[in-house]
Amino acid sequence: MAKKAKPKKRTPGKRPQPAKRPIAAGPAGSSAPAGRPAGSATPAGRPSGSPSGAAKATRADRIEAARRARRRKKLQLRIAIGAAAALVIGAIAVNSLSNRSETNAFREKLTAGSCTFDTRDDSVSAPPNNHVAPSSYEVNPPAGGNHDPSPAPAGNYEQATVPPDARVVHSLEHGYVAIWHRPGLPKEDMDLITNVFGRYENDVLVLPRASLPADTKVAATAWGERLLCRNVEQGPLTEFVKKYRNEGPEKIPHT
Numbered sequence: 001m002a003k004k005a006k007p008k009k010r011t012p013g014k015r016p017q018p019a020k021r022p023i024a025a026g027p028a029g030s031s032a033p034a035g036r037p038a039g040s041a042t043p044a045g046r047p048s049g050s051p052s053g054a055a056k057a058t059r060a061d062r063i064e065a066a067r068r069a070r071r072r073k074k075l076q077l078r079i080a081i082g083a084a085a086a087l088v089i090g091a092i093a094v095n096s097l098s099n100r101s102e103t104n105a106f107r108e109k110l111t112a113g114s115c116t117f118d119t120r121d122d123s124v125s126a127p128p129n130n131h132v133a134p135s136s137y138e139v140n141p142p143a144g145g146n147h148d149p150s151p152a153p154a155g156n157y158e159q160a161t162v163p164p165d166a167r168v169v170h171s172l173e174h175g176y177v178a179i180w181h182r183p184g185l186p187k188e189d190m191d192l193i194t195n196v197f198g199r200y201e202n203d204v205l206v207l208p209r210a211s212l213p214a215d216t217k218v219a220a221t222a223w224g225e226r227l228l229c230r231n232v233e234q235g236p237l238t239e240f241v242k243k244y245r246n247e248g249p250e251k252i253p254h255t
Contacts, residue, residue, distance in 0.1 A: 106243065109235075110227055110236045113229070113231070114229050114231040115228065115230075115233060115236045116229075117227055117228075119143075119226070121142070121144030122134070122137050122144060124144060130147065131149040133146070133164070134166065137165055140213065141165075141209060141219050142165050142168070143172065143224055144169060144223050144224050147166045147169040148167045148169075150167055151167055151171040152168050152170070153205075154202055154205055154254065156206040157206060157208070162207050162209075163205075168205060171205060172248060173248050173249055174248050174250050174252040175203070176222075176245070176248070177220060177221070177240065177244055178204075178205045178220065179204060179205070180207050180209040180212060181207070181209065181212075181218045182208070182209070182212050182218070185218075192233075192237075193218065193234075193237070196237045200245060202255065203241065203246065216229065217229060217232055218232045220237055220240045222244035223247070223248045225244055227240045
């Protein structure tokens with residue numbers, strides 16, 4: 001019978017050592033272990049893969065981006081303000097040109113026949129000193145100036161009932177229009193004047209005036225506006241009244 005092999009005796013206090021695994025060599029000429037590139041050792045005291053540098057660069061980029069955004073917004077605001085200002089100025093210019101064109105067209109309509117137009121009037125003191133009736137007016141017929149405290153009402157006056165100029169001028173301040181005519185005009189001329197008055201009898205005073213300039217048969221005055229005609233022309237008189245009635249510096253209801 002074959003004899004069983006005797007187990008080897010173990011030395012007390014010693015443990016068997018595991019077999020050492022061979023260390024794979026890195027790239028030629030490098031002592032670094034395989035799996036880590038040469039020169040990639042992590043510096044002492046800083047964990048591998050620390051984001052500190054990247055975080056700083058990203059924060060600086062964000063600050064610079066915010067600054068650029070603020071500058072861009074300021075530039076856009078300046079451009080918007082400039083564009084709005086240009087639009088307003090352009091609208092004012094267009095409106096001014098339009099108003100000037102309309103004014104010129106209106107005056108051409110008034111003066112197409114025998115009439116002339118001007119803006120002459122007497123100087124006016126500041127209220128309440130303007131309620132002092134002057135002895136006379138330099139502009140004939142008057143179209144403004146100091147005046148009587150009491151205005152004259154609208155109406156078609158006869159020579160004997162014509163109110164003083166100072167009262168008529170106060171009426172002009174309230175937006176009434178005065179039509180002055182030479183006394184003794186032919187009936188057809190007076191009919192034309194009466195027709196205008198009939199359309200705007202609450203806004204017009206018809207007044208005979210012997211002192212009209214020699215070449216003027218009829219004149220119309222509003223506050224600061226005058227129309228003087230060598231002949232009686234219903235068209236210009238009507239246009240003048242339509243334009244200037246209720247346009248005086250004091251807005252007073254006409255009844």
